[in-house]
Amino acid sequence: MKSLQIETASLTYPIFIGEGIRKNAVELLSSLNLPMTKILLITDDEVDKHYGEELFNLLHSHWSVKKVTVPSGEQAKSIDMFMKLQTEAIQFHLDRSSCMIALGGGVIGDLAGFVAATFMRGIDYLQFPTTLLAHDSAVGGKVAINHQLGKNLVGAFHQPKAVIYDTGCLATLPDKEMRSGLAEVIKHAFIHDEAFLKDLFTIDSIVKITTEQLNDMIYKGVSIKAAIVSQDEREEGIRAYLNFGHTLGHAVEAEYGYGEMTHGDAVALGMQFALFVSEQVLNCPLDRKHIKNWLKKLGFPVKLKREVSTESLVNRMMSDKKTRGGIIQFVLLDQIGSVSLHSFKAEEIERWLNVWRMEEIE
Ligand SMILES: NC(=O)c1ccc[n+]([C@@H]2O[C@H](COP(=O)([O-])OP(=O)(O)OC[C@H]3O[C@@H](n4cnc5c(N)ncnc54)[C@H](O)[C@@H]3O)[C@@H](O)[C@H]2O)c1
Structure with a gap:
């Protein structure tokens, strides 16, 4: 123990x-x-x-x-x-x-x-x-x-x-729930630990995760979360970094209908969009295609449902807890292990979401 x-x-x-x-x-x-x-x-x-x-x-x-x-x-x-x-x-x-x-x-x-x-x-x-x-x-x-x-x-x-x-x-635990949890593990690695993320990239199937890998993921994930909340219990500063992938993720969960998509699948979509915005705004140098293919191989969704409108998702983001005075907060990645908080007008997010959705269709 x-x-x-x-x-x-x-x-x-x-x-x-x-x-x-x-x-x-x-x-x-x-x-x-x-x-x-x-x-x-x-x-x-x-x-x-x-x-x-x-x-x-x-x-x-x-x-x-x-x-x-x-x-x-x-x-x-x-x-x-x-x-x-x-x-x-x-x-x-x-x-x-x-x-x-x-x-x-x-x-x-x-x-x-x-x-x-x-x-x-x-x-x-x-x-x-x-x-x-x-x-x-x-x-x-x-x-x-x-x-x-x-x-x-x-x-x-x-x-x-x-x-x-x-x-x-x-x-x-059913595989789909294991995958849901894996999304938060991946999030912790993205925001805090490049070596951990590289280890995770070697996993290519949920069912092949070993007990040793699982125990390591839980210990590292908990440690990263603990380090952050110990510095900022009430999300007045760096705890907000844990919301990487969650701004769109929460909007997707609510718009699809709670329980329709697991939390982790929604966060995986949210992280992919956050990486896209990070590339636009911060020139984040990640190979998004590689990440997308890896996530797809693990069974994560890589595109939004066509019938869900961009406008409705942006409206959901506007009522998110992190939104202040109509300005949407996004956690972006400068590089692996380094994140920062950015504010955007709804119109900017809507424009990017539309461009990102076009890219999905290519
Ligand atoms: N408080 C926080 O900081 C925080 C952080 C991240 C997510 N969340 C919340 O966590 C929730 C999602 O949690 P979750 O993914 O654990 O979902 P969950 O609690 O609904 O569990 C997923 C499913 O697995 C079943 N299950 C649970 N353990 C099982 C086991 N050992 N064997 C077989 N079946 C099992 C459950 O009955 C359920 O059907 C969301 O509501 C999200 O908002 C909270």
């Missing part, structure tokens, strides 16, 4: 990473010395099939626990599920010394984290991530639900007390 300390301005907490470590949940949780008068264990119905009962039984032998499941998928990050979980917490008589545990991917982490951030003005929560993407979502304390007008628009900063990342859980 490896462990890392995440140090933010508001809290320092451990992240434990290792194969099979969920079975040591009792020892790991006990070592945190949290009051845990009661535990609300929150998971989704898919994850529950594989790991829900097992974790419930382990915890139940030591603490008073209730397990609640929500439907699997992005739709669970809704106000209805948020209220359902608040009701469960009240009916199970959680108090301010109780805690919530998120067992699942980014959806469960974001949803359960936001419920914990708001129940009685905030109680402890812990994450047991089960997806590759969660190497990103479980670190840094951003928790949120979606509004029908935009993703993650209702949320908070609420750091978990610990993250227990059993990489063995990835054995049951």
Whole structure:
């Protein structure tokens, strides 16, 4: 087992990473010395099939626990599920010394984290991530639900007390979800670590990723994210760099309809567009064709659906959290490992998006 300390301005907490470590949940949780008068264990119905009962039984032998499941998928990050979980917490008589545990991917982490951030003005929560993407979502304390007008628009900063990342859980993760997580790994490499990106370029198939490669990706991805959030917990500066690929990515997710395309596939499209704009504005010297072919080989989308209009995507970007006074913020790449934040008028983005879409058709 490896462990890392995440140090933010508001809290320092451990992240434990290792194969099979969920079975040591009792020892790991006990070592945190949290009051845990009661535990609300929150998971989704898919994850529950594989790991829900097992974790419930382990915890139940030591603490008073209730397990609640929500439907699997992005739709669970809704106000209805948020209220359902608040009701469960009240009916199970959680108090301010109780805690919530998120067992699942980014959806469960974001949803359960936001419920914990708001129940009685905030109680402890812990994450047991089960997806590759969660190497990103479980670190840094951003928790949120979606509004029908935009993703993650209702949320908070609420750091978990610990993250227990059993990489063995990835054995049951479907390939498309593995690819979704890989997009965030690639993002971390683009913005921070050229050698890591070169290693990733050697992967040409999702199904051929070895356990060793997976563990390395998670450890490096978490380390990069941890280094950034420790300097800027509330996204007042460099944390915004983590949004590389997300300005268009979030617009695509919302415009296609949540759950239609995975978060990672949308981010992969967003990164390709961000690389195009980086080339136009900063003369970023990357071989975009090579990157596009590599992403395509891995199964990522490389073009937008024809029926989705450029105008509607730009409108979505205008209601993004990062947009200020009608000016759209974009994270661009100067070169691998070096990013910067740029502001553009909607018309400029619309023009570039149109040119980029023409290029896709060639
Ligand atoms: N808070 C943050 O900093 C942050 C960062 C990045 C992404 N996110 C959010 O994360 C979410 C996406 O997370 P995700 O990709 O993990 O999606 P997810 O939580 O929906 O999981 C993907 C699918 O895989 C299933 N699943 C999860 N673990 C499994 C396992 N081990 N075996 C079998 N099936 C399993 C789930 O039931 C679901 O159907 C988005 O809502 C995104 O906004 C948050």
